[in-house]
Amino acid sequence: MKGRRRLLAAARPYLQIFSVFALTPPPNFFDRTTNRRLRRFLIVGYGVYSLFFLGILICMSYVNVLALNAEIEQFQLEDFTRAMGRVQKVVLASMGIVIHLNMFLNYRRLGHIYEDIADLEMEIDDASQCFGGQPGHNSFRYRLATNCGLWLVALVGLMPRFTIEAMGPFVSWPSKILSELVLIMLQLKCLEYCVFVVMVYELVLRLRHTLRQLQVELADCNQRDLLQALCVALRRNQQLLGRVWRLVGELEKYFTLPMMFLFLFNGLTILHVVNWAYINQFNPADCCRYVRLGNCVLLLINPLVACYLSQRCVNAYNSFPRILHQIRCLSVANNFPVLSMGLREYCLQLQHLRLLFTCGGFFDINLKNFGGLIVTILGYTIILVQFKFQAVAEEKGRFDLNNSKSF
Template identity: 85%
Template sequence: MSEPWKGLMPPGRELCTGLVCVPLVLLDMEGRRRRRRCVLSAARPYMLIFSVFALTPPPNFFDRTTNQRLRRYSIVGYGFYSLFILGILICMSYVSVLALNEEIEQYRLEDFTRAMGRVQKIVLIIMGIVNQLNMLLNYRRLGHIYEDMADLEMEIDDASQCFGGQPGRNSFRYRLAISCGLWLVLLVGLMPRMTLQAMGPWVTFPNNILSELILIMLQLKCLEYCVFVVMVYELVLRLRHTLRQLQSELADCNQSDMLQALCVALRRNQQLLGRVWRLVGELERYFTLPMMFLFLFNGVTILHVLNWAYINQFNPDDCCRYVRIGNCLLLLINPLVACFLSQRCINAYNSFPRTLHRMRCLSVANNFPILSMGLREYCLQLQHLRLLFTCGGFFDINLQNFGGLVVTILGYTIILVQFKFQAVAEENVRNGSKSSAP
């Protein structure tokens, strides 16, 4: 690939604001340090909440400025705490299996319901184990993800200083609160109302409370993924803002020196976007197994809940009919939020070629060959480095995949209802033959 930008860097690192050039060394260093972790500091409260549920290590574990001995002791203590949470999960799964067996014996159900319930409990245990192993094996990878995000944020903000900086930087906290915080409050508040009553009298206190904590903990893994997606989305938005400012500068630029400086800024924007693409790849490797088992667990649980809803449809004493519907909706909306946020980030990334096309249509791009070559190289990079949020290549996390998930659940639901209809018909035939026998 050609290097159209080589030799264009002006002597000395300088920021060009209008007609005035200010050396980078005159930047307020304390202000840069405050900007360095603006995105991570906004996400820190959410990471602390997730660490309480043993989903991710606390953020201060990755702070190298803390006392190293205290840091090691904290890591060991958190490891024992995670094992304790995992032990609770396994015990509650065993209690749920015992309660399932008692309920099946009371209703005299076939082995299909028993098998489906046990599969759901096995997937729950595997998901908890996978979350713990993922924290242990990918601890360093998560630290590198935090470092890359901090470095990217600082470099993106530094690159945008030439064009007046980023607008509304503090609004990221509010966008994160609307995207993830609001759903976090709703999920934690609604999940017990939708599942506690449906557990029945076989799961008594305090087992029902511990079971609720486990269910909430597993669903919050999806929200942890959503927080990282929103942070990536913020970085993409800042790069898009800088690129649009570059477009407006190029429209009014007719000086050779200024064109060279804008070419350098465009090249830097291209490199930073490539680093964002690599960051998404690291996130994919970190969240592959947890998100895969989350989608599997939610799908199996929805089928399990629908099975019990069909079993109790003729029961006049059933008080959990609407609760089961709400539970299914929660289990569907949770991955929907992840798919929607991922799709929004993908759409923002896919808007870059349109801006580059408008820049290539400018007269200055035709009169300045190096700029034209640079724009062509940027477009080729976007064609080859397409942004995708996937689970290890097994499936994509976007709205199209969510639609496929809903269709799959509906298909299995239809098969399940047909299977139940056949079982009811066979039972009626057997009862009729017994009553007609002499």
């Protein structure tokens, strides 16, 4: 990732971290300068490493199911808690399997995504050279650090604090550490998605910057030859934005299943934690009350970051029609039919190619649907608490009836 691949070079440290957790192949696997035979050996070795990581995930899911059964027998709980716990553990194992299968089956697609990002960056920068180039390249590193890096550090640092203690006494410390590794791995998949969204956002910002420079040039342009050149630049900007839209489609295909399972797993885990919080509310020896709250907050913030970054990218994309409208209001647009037709075609493209970050069309990843997720979790939480209250009332009624019969 040299020279023309500044975006990928800036994202490389994050991608390397994700590859350590067996979430994505190391970026140097896609570097054509690497010896082909060496690259094959590295791919095979990484495949074995990923399978080993997947084996740990499945084993830890089984260990936690056994610990859950032991804790349920200790508290003499109903089958509902057992079923909810098992479903949550099954979803955890399924998500790990889906992530690894997706990584192996979409290996070539990921390579094409890297190439598309590198090519788009190069062509966007080339197209902007006539207008003074792009703003400082260090701004992207800063955006990546503030949008993903800080949350990465917070997530890895806080998650053990909020989950290890809550695993209970029936899980040994080695198993707790491995289970923690698995939980962090699953949550980091969302951050991998965020890194790619930030790269797309950077491409959109650069195209918008070029379009605004075009607007400035057109405002003071009276020469026909220069107008022709600016129309060509406008057409190129339109084509590059269309390629960014197609890149988002490829990212959607790559991340659909992992992100769907992430939202499902986080929602189920929050309900599972709320259930155990209710069970332990009258337990004076319970030491995990605030820890459970922190765990729920982390599980909500992680998808919130993805939804916020996706929404911000969509908003930047949706600002293009406003800039085009401002250009159409210029006098030169009325006096030069070629420019007027180019602007109309650009506007029609934006109407048809709406930018959406979705999970295979099942739901959009944006702030609106995150609000829907919150409402759904709250609804199921209320149902869960009502179910628990009803069970307690029925149990109390049976107890009072038995006492009255005994007298």
